[in-house]
Amino acid sequence: xxxxxxxxxxxxDPRVVxxxxxxxxxxxxxxxxxxxxxxxxxxxxxxxxxxxxxxxxNADAKEIVFTSGATExxxxxxxxxxxxxxxxxxxxxxxxxxxxxxxxxxxTLETKRGVKVTYLPVDKYGMVSPDDVRAAITDKTxxxxxxxxxxxxxxxxxxxxxxxVAKEKGILFHCDATQGVGKIxxxxxxxxxxxLSCTAHKIYGPKGIGALYVRKKGPRVxxxxxxxxxxxxxxxxxxxxxxxxxxxxxxxxxxxxxEMPVESVRLAALRDRLQTxxxxxxxxxxxNGHPTQRLPxxxxxxxxxxxxxxxxxxxxxxxxxxxxxxxxxxLEPSYVLKALGVGAELAHSSIRFGIGRFNTEEEIDYTAxxxxxxxxxxxxxxxxxxx
Ligand code: PMP
Numbered sequence: 001x002x003x004x005x006x007x008x009x010x011x012x013d014p015r016v017v018x019x020x021x022x023x024x025x026x027x028x029x030x031x032x033x034x035x036x037x038x039x040x041x042x043x044x045x046x047x048x049x050x051x052x053x054x055x056x057x058n059a060d061a062k063e064i065v066f067t068s069g070a071t072e073x074x075x076x077x078x079x080x081x082x083x084x085x086x087x088x089x090x091x092x093x094x095x096x097x098x099x100x101x102x103x104x105x106x107x108t109l110e111t112k113r114g115v116k117v118t119y120l121p122v123d124k125y126g127m128v129s130p131d132d133v134r135a136a137i138t139d140k141t142x143x144x145x146x147x148x149x150x151x152x153x154x155x156x157x158x159x160x161x162x163x164x165v166a167k168e169k170g171i172l173f174h175c176d177a178t179q180g181v182g183k184i185x186x187x188x189x190x191x192x193x194x195x196l197s198c199t200a201h202k203i204y205g206p207k208g209i210g211a212l213y214v215r216k217k218g219p220r221v222x223x224x225x226x227x228x229x230x231x232x233x234x235x236x237x238x239x240x241x242x243x244x245x246x247x248x249x250x251x252x253x254x255x256x257x258x259e260m261p262v263e264s265v266r267l268a269a270l271r272d273r274l275q276t277x278x279x280x281x282x283x284x285x286x287x288n289g290h291p292t293q294r295l296p297x298x299x300x301x302x303x304x305x306x307x308x309x310x311x312x313x314x315x316x317x318x319x320x321x322x323x324x325x326x327x328x329x330x331l332e333p334s335y336v337l338k339a340l341g342v343g344a345e346l347a348h349s350s351i352r353f354g355i356g357r358f359n360t361e362e363e364i365d366y367t368a369x370x371x372x373x374x375x376x377x378x379x380x381x382x383x384x385x386x387x
Pocket of ligand 1: 099
């Protein structure tokens with residue numbers, strides 16, 4: 001089998017596993033135990049990882065809060081800000097192509113807490129306009145949340161420009177950078193980001209561990225916790241720290257940083273090879289997302305006259321996602337593609353390729369060949385397609 005679903009999750013890098021193992025077997029202390037070496041050793045592992053993650057974001061270690069993943073980080077950012085800054089206002093701005101963990105959190109705040117939510121449109125490439133952000137701001141706005149890179153189409157938003165608008169207006173800026181961290185350079189200072197979500201399992205680290213960057217200096221961001229308890233993570237996220245996962249997260253981030261210059265070029269070349277081979281052999285194949293401002297390892301294509309689901313069924317040895325599979329059993333077309341203005345037919349015909357660290361050129365060539373075969377076969381059977 002070939003794994004090309006690296007936006008969903010990634011294989012844990014063996015070098016990451018290696019650094020985690022001692023924290024299961026020998027260094028199993030509670031990082032909050034202050035009275036003995038077991039605790040100190042665990043704490044040391046956690047603090048090193050915190051430093052590694054902070055460095056990758058150009059942040060300070062004290063600004064990193066560990067969570068169970070980006071879903072929780074997004075929940076904490078939105079709910080934590082809304083709760084803490086109630087007196088200042090009750091309006092937040094998000095983009096309409098955010099991940100469900102942002103969209104649904106906003107929806108909950110809207111329906112259960114009476115918060116006003118502006119859903120920003122995107123252009124035909126899936127990009128948010130900083131001018132739209134500016135125009136949506138009112139004197140009641142407490143938070144802007146726009147993702148760095150989209151998980152379906154890979155489009156990269158002009159985050160630094162949005163950060164500038166936020167700073168100018170004195171409004172907090174949260175960025176879900178889950179798909180961008182480790183893949184493209186991220187700098188919370190240069191990008192004017194006050195809160196940033198990320199997760200380990202998209203960058204060859206373990207599942208179940210994520211982080212929220214929470215700015216401490218100029219301005220210091222305050223958050224109401226959504227989990228109460230022992231006051232871990234400066235009171236923002238109680239619960240015993242998942243030391244082995246945290247250590248793995250730190251290693252994963254560091255490896256990505258070291259390998260990014262070479263890795264991103266290699267993956268982009270594989271992506272381009274896949275795209276060129278497919279689009280040269282087949283007509284009526286359309287690129288979803290931005291042609292240049294996109295993640296190096298993402299490719300999202302619509303194959304006219306073919307159902308994405310049938311395509312995947314016809315090539316089960318390759319792990320891919322279709323634009324209608326994401327949103328569960330209902331087979332609704334992707335809301336992201338809808339927001340771009342892609343019609344229902346083409347949205348149903350879309351396939352997302354997520355290329356990763358462990359993919360080879362042979363796998364890419366095999367995938368292109370199988371795509372071409374399968375699309376050709378399905379089109380031959382389609383009454384709508386005329387050869
Ligand atoms: N945001 C984005 C953009 C994502 O792609 C994902 C994962 N699909 C998440 C948030 C949620 O991350 P996690 O699985 O760590 O909760």
